[in-house]
Amino acid sequence: MKEVVRMFPITAHEHLAPKVHRMTVKAPVVAEKARPGQFVIVIVDEKGERVPFTISGWDTAAGTVEFVYIEVGKTTRQLAALKAGDELAHFVGPLGIAAQVDYFGHVVAVASGYGISALVPILRAYREMGNSITSILQAPDRERLFGREELEAVSDRLILAVGERGEEMATSATRPLRKLLGNHPREPLHRVVVMGSICLMRVISELTRPHAIKTVVHLTPLMVDGTGMCGACRLSIKGANRFACVHGPEFDGHEVDGWDVLMARRCTYADTSVHQQGFQCRGCSQW
Amino acid sequence: MSASDKAGTGLDEPGDKKPKINLNRVEMPKQSPGERKHNFEEVATGYTVEMAMEEARRCIQCKKRNCQQGCPVNIDIPDFIRSLQQGDVESASRILKSKTSLPGICGRVCPQELQCEHACSLNKKGAPIAIGRLERFIADWERMEGAVSTPEIAPSTGKCVAVVGTGPSGLTVASDLAIRGHRVTMFEALHVAGGVLMYGIPEFRLPKEIVQREVQYVASLGVDIRLDTVIGINYSLDELLNTKYHAVYLATGAGLPQFLRVPGENLNMIYSANEFLTRTNLMKAYLYPEYATPVKMGKRVAVIGGGNVAMDSARCAVRLGARDVYIIYRRTRQEMPARFEEVENAEEEGIHFHFLCSPTGFISDGRNNVAAMELIRMQLGEPDASGRRRPVPIPGSEYVLDVDTVVVSLGTSPNPLLASTTPDLETSRRGTVIVGEGGRTSKARVWAGGDIVSGGATVISAMGEGRLAASSMHAFLSDSKR
Structure with a gap:
């Protein structure tokens, strides 16, 4: 009988901040083709769900792929309990279309949560094309600030947007961005890239819209198969249905219509799969 | 059982010495609708050895192998039935598997009524031989016996x-x-x-x-x-x-699932059939939380479409606990592409059929969940490219149906x-x-x-x-x- 089930060993597992971890997985076939902005689907065990994670790095020679995740629900808590040497049942990728990389000029990157690490490969590729990069790193407080060094290493300038406890999270990165926009076009912004919560991506897209600065967002609606089969991740782009898994996950933030619906869809299963204490997201249907 | 119940009075002509042919097929036991609505176990439970022998004995072993010609993979149907008649299930299995590696699957999901059974000589007078049920019986028998035979494999070609x-x-x-x-x-x-x-x-x-x-x-x-x-x-x-x-x-x-392209289609709780079925079947959401993938569903579920996938979705919804399940189809029962047997199963399970209507939009509950759908009534016009009469909307016939879950099953x-x-x-x-x-x-x-x-x-x-x-x-x- 031939080998039917293949396992994917975890080669490293680091704790980055409270509830934030980086997992490195041996998956040579995935590492071989990985490009910035793509994602993988992970299944922890044979009874597990398929969960997408944007990749934050890979090593083709070593055959490893890494991603950063935040413990929010059942599967991510299960992941957090695994150690280097344990195995994941399934690991598929790299899925989705890679981020568009070109020479743009001055790029402002806004990152929070998993997006801090997942943006790094994209920014590195931007830099290789000669772009100058200003990064805004958003974190709710000092304790949960992570990824500063890795983001600094791929940016010309790093701005920290660390809110105080209790402060409204979604708006904190907007303050430094507003300042930058105030100097535009004297000190021009040629492109803005945002990776973080849907709320943050929406708010940033609305801020840049009046300035007509191309703003790309990396959308992460719910997915099941991640290969274009189920349509769970469909969203409306300029009036047409697109699937984040095969047409994205990178989209023009100004072309996304129906952010409300997108946010509501994102939270469809929040009550069954998100057990994070105090998880709150204003303005969407489920909470 | 409709087609299978075609009672006949016998082929025997006066003076004919041949034994009388039974024109009624042996019924396959099924879970009752009231029972099966609450579980995901197989609806039809399969023939016993005795039932299979009895059904096989009805076969008259025609010289002209119409049934075999009706089979897309050309299974030697009369031969495996003859082995069954002789009580030799093992050789029946070998004959079957020389033409298909998937007999347990084919025996269950092939539309035999349009293929081998349609071509069966008995079909002219009464119920055709239940070839699909026999195929399924043989596959299940082999599985239960645990003695799986494999064919001889040719020497490696190096290709x-x-x-x-x-x-x-x-x-x-x-x-x-x-x-x-x-x-x-x-x-x-x-x-x-x-x-x-x-x-x-x-x-x-x-x-x-x-x-x-x-x-x-x-x-x-x-x-x-x-x-x-x-x-x-x-x-x-x-x-x-x-x-x-x-x-x-x-x-x-x-x-790749197709959608209707009407307003409100991306509201919460509107699924493609692919997503609804993938969650339910592949990811085993009906066993949540033992299996990690959930499927969220309300009490009033509308399934849009008239194919087998629509029937499957509706019947999953029943089993997942929906109170009312509607099939919304823009043509009539006659044009439905679903297998007759599946439509009948769905009806037995209490699914409501709404024919000649088509959704024109979905209405939100104010929190981006679907609360109702707007439909328009249709009438059948001239035949289209598929040969079926084209449904045409009747102006001013719009109405609203309250639903909290929608499954779109319009093909892929x-x-x-x-x-x-x-x-x-x-x-x-x-x-x-x-x-x-x-x-x-x-x-x-x-x-x-x-x-x-x-x-x-x-x-x-x-x-x-x-x-x-x-x-x-x-x-x-x-x-x-x-």
Whole structure:
């Protein structure tokens, strides 16, 4: 009988901040083709769900792929309990279309949560094309600030947007961005890239819209198969249905219509799969 | 049981010495509707040995093998029935498996009423032989006995074949070519093999254990199955052809769901049938939280469409605890593409059918969840390209139906992933791969079959195309051996 089930060993597992971890997985076939902005689907065990994670790095020679995740629900808590040497049942990728990389000029990157690490490969590729990069790193407080060094290493300038406890999270990165926009076009912004919560991506897209600065967002609606089969991740782009898994996950933030619906869809299963204490997201249907 | 209940009075003519032919088939036991509405176990529980023998004895062993000709994979039906008549299930199984590697699947999901059973001589006078039920009986018998016979495998030819997709078509090609001595590798994008047999057709119609047994049987012929591997991403088609593979068979199916394109279609709790069924079947949401994937559903569920997938979705909804389930279909019962048997099962389970109406929009509850759908009544006009009368909206006939969950089952189209990464593969406007005789595509050394070619058909037709392609591929591989 031939080998039917293949396992994917975890080669490293680091704790980055409270509830934030980086997992490195041996998956040579995935590492071989990985490009910035793509994602993988992970299944922890044979009874597990398929969960997408944007990749934050890979090593083709070593055959490893890494991603950063935040413990929010059942599967991510299960992941957090695994150690280097344990195995994941399934690991598929790299899925989705890679981020568009070109020479743009001055790029402002806004990152929070998993997006801090997942943006790094994209920014590195931007830099290789000669772009100058200003990064805004958003974190709710000092304790949960992570990824500063890795983001600094791929940016010309790093701005920290660390809110105080209790402060409204979604708006904190907007303050430094507003300042930058105030100097535009004297000190021009040629492109803005945002990776973080849907709320943050929406708010940033609305801020840049009046300035007509191309703003790309990396959308992460719910997915099941991640290969274009189920349509769970469909969203409306300029009036047409697109699937984040095969047409994205990178989209023009100004072309996304129906952010409300997108946010509501994102939270469809929040009550069954998100057990994070105090998880709150204003303005969407489920909470 | 409709067709099967066609009671006859006998073929016996005065003075005829032959034993009287029983024109009624042996009924297959089924779970009662009241019972099966609450579980995902198989609806039909299968023949016992006695029932199978009794049914087999009805076969008159015609000289002209109409039934065999009616079978897309040309199973030697009269021969396996004769073995059954003689009480030799083992040899019946061998005969069956010389033409199909998936008898447990075919016996359950083939539309036999349109194929072998339709062609059966008895069908003119009474109920045809229940060929599908006998096929299923033999497959289940072999599985229960645990004595799985494998055919003789030809000596290795040294040729390597890649089969992309592990659905019914891919499995057929893989087993046919493995038996002929070729080295076959199958690639599957999902985490289990079986394609639509796993993600689409529900447990109560086709138990997943049976699918996995038959997948394992194909693997036991020496076929290597690589899961979690997406062709078009992990390897391009050209990479396969330029490395070790002498030929490639594309059987990636029609996985891309179609939507209605009406306002409000992206509201919460509106699913494609693919998502609803994938969650329920492949990810086993009906066993949540033992299995980690949930499926959220309300109490009033509308399923839009009239095919087998729509019936499957509606019947899953019943089992998941919906109070009211509606099938919304824009034509009438007569034009419904679903199998009669499945429509009947759905009706028995209390599903309401709304014919001649079509959704024009979905209404939000104010929190982006679907709360109702707006429909317009239709009437049948002139026949369209499919030969069915085209539904035409009746102006001013709009009405609202309160629903809290919607499943859109309007068919699928081929996933463009592979074609988009293979520019020299000729495809139609609908995205299907264009093939010539024997399933050959426009690209050298590449064959295709199943739903990626047809755009969406049956399990058995996908297997039939696989059978023809495997012969064509074998001829090519043998020829180039020189």
